[in-house]
Amino acid sequence: MKYGFGVDLGGTTVKIAYFDETGNMLDKWEIPTVTADGGKQILPDIAASVAGYRKDHNIPDEALLGLGIGVPGPVDASGTVNRCVNLGWGVFNIAKELSDLTGLPVKAGNDANVAALGEFWKGGGQGCENIVFVTLGTGVGGGIIVEGRLLHGTHGSGAELGHMVLDPRETAVCGCGKRGCVEQYCSATGIVRLAKLRLDKDEAASSLRTLTDLTCRDIFDAGKAGDAVALEILDQYYDYMGQFLGSVCSAVDPEAVVIGGGVSKAGHVLLEGIEPYFHKYVFHAASQVRFALASLGNDAGAYGAFKLAVDAFAK
């Protein structure tokens, strides 16, 4: 049995986990992400943390198959990062650099893609060969697994599902500079935006009006309590989600759609809300899709990062 590391590099913390080859997580810890100075210190910090762990636990080279890392930006199949704005990084080969620093074989991928691989391997998509993973947080990220392999994309930005176009008539501008992106409707931020637009439309009574700092959770809670305006907002949200996932599934024909991120904390009510709208929009031949909640939470990235290394380096 061989072992290895999975690293999930975020804008504020780096999650590092130690696994056996079959994907049992044996240990995990975090270090801060030091973004000062163009993020120069980030890889040396990771290498030092891994070296320290190996020393403390007497892990020799021959016990290790390698290390995988997920990065918040585009990474192509060769390991070249193409700018990570959050980290201050430009263009360089992270796989080569981190391999030089750690002495281990390294494989790198985009963070949302890698989380998809984690959920595919050990989470909500377990047992499937083809999945679509979406993470509904501040933004909308995604990952597509085709016959067990991650779709990296030519420029390392495969499955930027949050920037597919849902409404070409939209006038509000997305963070990416375009108009009408999935992210503007389907993210946790998007549903709050939809709610505010609805509340501003008329004077209909709603418990949501009493809240000063409306959140995604408030809307789901009010819906569960039967608030009519909240239910209307959720219906509109499910319609957008149905259109979004219907289009993606018509293109990709997956076995399962796995949904993670902040919005997914609403639980099965979210899946039950989306399904009827999904069937309104999906092509019939691709409609037999199982909807599942992501189950690995914040560990999805570390699992998926390690799976990248397993796929690349395990014998």
Added chain:
Amino acid sequence: MKYGFGVDLGGTTVKIAYFDETGNMLDKWEIPTVTADGGKQILPDIAASVAGYRKDHNIPDEALLGLGIGVPGPVDASGTVNRCVNLGWGVFNIAKELSDLTGLPVKAGNDANVAALGEFWKGGGQGCENIVFVTLGTGVGGGIIVEGRLLHGTHGSGAELGHMVLDPRETAVCGCGKRGCVEQYCSATGIVRLAKLRLDKDEAASSLRTLTDLTCRDIFDAGKAGDAVALEILDQYYDYMGQFLGSVCSAVDPEAVVIGGGVSKAGHVLLEGIEPYFHKYVFHAASQVRFALASLGNDAGAYGAFKLAVDAFAK
């Protein structure tokens, strides 16, 4: 050097071609598709034609690596056809059945997917690892190649790009029963529909008004001649195509988009028309896409079908 057959099964004719392993087409011919009696005769006819060709040219078993076939309907990775309405077929394993009839290893795929594989191998997408292929004919078909492999989809209906949703507010119904599908705007039929809607809107002078049976080609011809209404229709068409391909490329991040089918006969003016609108809608990280016209015409299906067999059976 080994050899093999590529078969493109259509609703009226079956195109059969004989190839060497490297993809040189050495011969091609057609037989009629006999759809009477639930299409019972189709596979025996193909097997008899292949057997006749082998007899005429003295081709022994050991010279052949196998046969590939493209089918007008969903086919999963195992070769199971899931209904071909045009042919009268239900659900069965075409790969196994045709293999029993010919004595050759057989691999099957969906016709648009297989045409994508042909264009990827020997046509407009040559030299790329990741392409999106769209065929703009009576309908809109598609194929997605990821790192050199065809995305079949879980139910054999991968890349049904014509049934992604472009406009959720559409009231007209698509052939598939949904509303607002890509096919309703971007097919050869779709552009004629857009033209008729535009012409009915007002009395603006246009050479298109003199035509009794408006075709896609008429609209491009009138546009080239400077007809203002035709140019307006084409602009609207390019906007729909930009939204469509922008969404697909944000999801898949291909190196090239290859466009075939009747509409592509308009030539480079089509690509030049689409590109600015594409950039309006695509996510920036996936925007470095090369647009190319399909170059294999009606032979794309036979090339791609044979490539299926090469990928599956060549040593």
